[in-house]
Amino acid sequence: MLQYDNYFIPKSLAEYFDMLQEIKNYRIVAGCTDILPWAREGRAGDVHIENIIDITNIKELDLFDIKKEKITISATTTFQKLFTDPEIRKDIKILPQVSVWFADDQIREQATIGGNIVNASPAADGAPAFLTLNAIAIIKGRKEKQIYERKVSLDKFILGRNKVDLQGNEILAALEMDNTSGYGASFEKVGHRRSLVISTVCVSCVAKTDALGKVFEDIRIAVAGVREIPCRLTKTELFLKGKDINENNILAASLLELDVINSRSRKEYRKEVLQNFIIRAIIKSVSDRIAIQENFFDLTKEKQLEGVSA
């Protein structure tokens, strides 16, 4: 059971920073979908925190700006917003894709993208999707009564399990990401069940082809659930860029970076799943760009297994 004495909901950044100066023993929350299950038997148990500071009503954090090149959305944006917003669904397809795999409709109404990143879980579903959009963390802090802003790319912002690059009174305010209009996208995830499940392996992929749909013009792949920090598969991306979209290239690419797996358990299983997910994510993310012939990817099981051991 989570017990606290006060629940503060600051309305502006100034009020928020003032609060941090005055109050000791606090926890900062947004959607609360992680902290409440955390304070239960088997995890943190009964927890008492004097003060809770809820950042979801800070007016400066209310940002939802979709531009042609970049989108800037606040850290307090919910995953359900990413699932339902028509512009996002049209142009940044990876976001509704990852959202549909994220918890369930009801939790997505509360859970925020900022919370997902700042918690820095190795199994965070949001992180690999944001990485494929070249996300940049926009951080706000206050020094000597001056509110300042700094930007760090997301791959540098996440430092480790439950560790991010926030110093002093800093807060993750927003994410700036690429608008991937014209890109296909695919999010692959496996866990013990379909809804409400922690990823054992997840892969995010966005890709763009040439006008004829024959060549990978741009492709970005990121993984989570298999290592401490979610990461991009840069060697794989580099290998595919400019290459023809065919079975041999995709199979060869799928083998390049399976050594990113550094999980505590079930490594062999994760390796097999990861390779299959990479193949599937690549194909799905270009599938509406190319005329896929039947049996485009007729990998026999033997072939895949050989691939893993190679």
Next chain:
Amino acid sequence: MHKLTINLEVNGRKINKEVNSHYRLLDFLREDLDLTGSKEGCGAGECGTCSVFVDGKLVKSCLMPVAKASGKKIETIEHQGTPDKLSTLQKAFYLTGASQCGFCIPGMVMAATSTLRNNPNADIEEIKEEMGGNICRCTGYQKIFDAVELARDVISGKLDPKSLEQYSKPKESYLGANVKRIDAPSKVTGRLKYAADMKMPNMLHMQVFRSTRPHAKIKKLDLSKAKKVLGVETIVTCEDIPGVDNFGVFIEDQPVLARDKVRYVGEAIAAVAADTLEAAKEAISKIEIEYEDLPALFDAEEALKDKILIHEHYKTNLVKHIPIRKGNVEEGFAKADLIVEEKFSTQAVEHAYLEPMAGVGYVDSDGTLVIVSPSQNITHHRHMMAKIMNLPIHKVRFIMSPVGGGFGGKEDMIYQGMLALCAMKTRLPVKYVMTREEDIISTAKRHPSRTTYKIGLTKEGKITAVQIKMIADGGAYGCSTEGVMRKAAILGAGPYKIDNLQMDTMGVYTNNTPSGAFRSFGALQTEFATESILDICAEKLNMDPFELRRKNMFVAGDLTHTKQKLNSASIGTVLNELESLANWEKGAPNSRGQIRKDLNSKDNRESCFLGARLSEKSRLSGGVK
């Protein structure tokens, strides 16, 4: 306790109230407003029994601090309809029989309402996807999905509203007739009160101090600091038992509260009753204990060696051995063309009823002890309780509250004794509600098992002999182990004519969580082995698995494994039905190549997927909002 003031609207009613600061929206609805239609099945956002609308968006109220709800409009199940004036969806749930235990149903109705509000034309895959956050343990979901599709078609005008009243009048038999389920209106509207929903004046809240050790002597139990916590009325231990302290379904070997030693992690040691849940929890955190750890047993086969005893006075860890002998297995195996030997194991399984254990105990004006709980076994509980509390049987009354799912898990009298002690000591009503985690660690599970199997068959597929030995992990206490071993022995070899059978089932004490009753009660573990080995034999004999079973199945006139003569046998009919419904592709199990032809055929469900609402079809039909 710290308070804060909230202003909000609940079901159209404006409310300005001082509430406990740390309350979740769910606590506020249930405790302060008595809107108990929203249930707490897990408290961790996993089950959806607490789903409510906040400003029109469906959320899990166990994941929302009440402070967040201030200024918002809340809509709960109580706003959806009343038993005499059901909403369209509630009528559909009623008709399809979607409410069984009913505990998930208020949340399900809310999730269905949200789904159809978001897209009145949602197709079945969209419905499944959007309701993915709500769990049901009884129905297998089909009846719930049928109800939502039915309601959708009535709302959109495709179906006449009268179709929501189409109950059949049973003519000769109730079998197969869709009769009205009389408790359904109270369930679909969230009006039915389960034990955790009950409240009485001056009611106390009970919490339990549990063992963190699998096997240990209790050297010292110090309650002095706990007793000083403001609001604590009593703390009970085994010392407070007035009568004979033991209970169990078959063997009465379990104390209400651990006596001298603990035998599993999660065993109850002391119970606190206080005027608030928070005070009871605080007192629990102040109980001090010293253990002397004993070597523990976690493996049933190891336990059978009796090197360490879990119940010293029994001189053995064997709870029950059930042997069955029929014919002569040596002769049977001698006649076999094929002999297959295999080992099978099954694990512990949690019942996962949606309603965590809960109960209320009080002493009536005439001194009668009353226990209200979702017990699956109240008459036996009453007799055991009279003995434990040293009361004449007419001074003990058990009331069975609606059972929010049991599946055998609510047969054990695991917490009612503690409620009785607290109620008798304080003479005040006492309520206890387990958290999901507490329920999982402390209540009985399905017996984990290891089965050694030997079967002999002729090359035509006739079984000549079967030898089965199952060792089951009974955990720390007897519970239903004896009965489970009996059923495992009697039924385990399956509905097949076996002239030569040697069957042994053994239940064993270990320091694991106790094992108890669970659906199919013993038959599952051994029958899993039987049916698996028959498939292996079918492959080795190059024979269709249905054919192999038909060659051996019971027919009228056969003798069962315990030599009872059968007047009728239905296995043949069952096999035929199953084969046709599955569109079974005939042949030996290893004859099918890479893709089975019966996959995705009519009546066979496709595998689950996500993303139905990302499709173009979904967008055109109304999509997401």
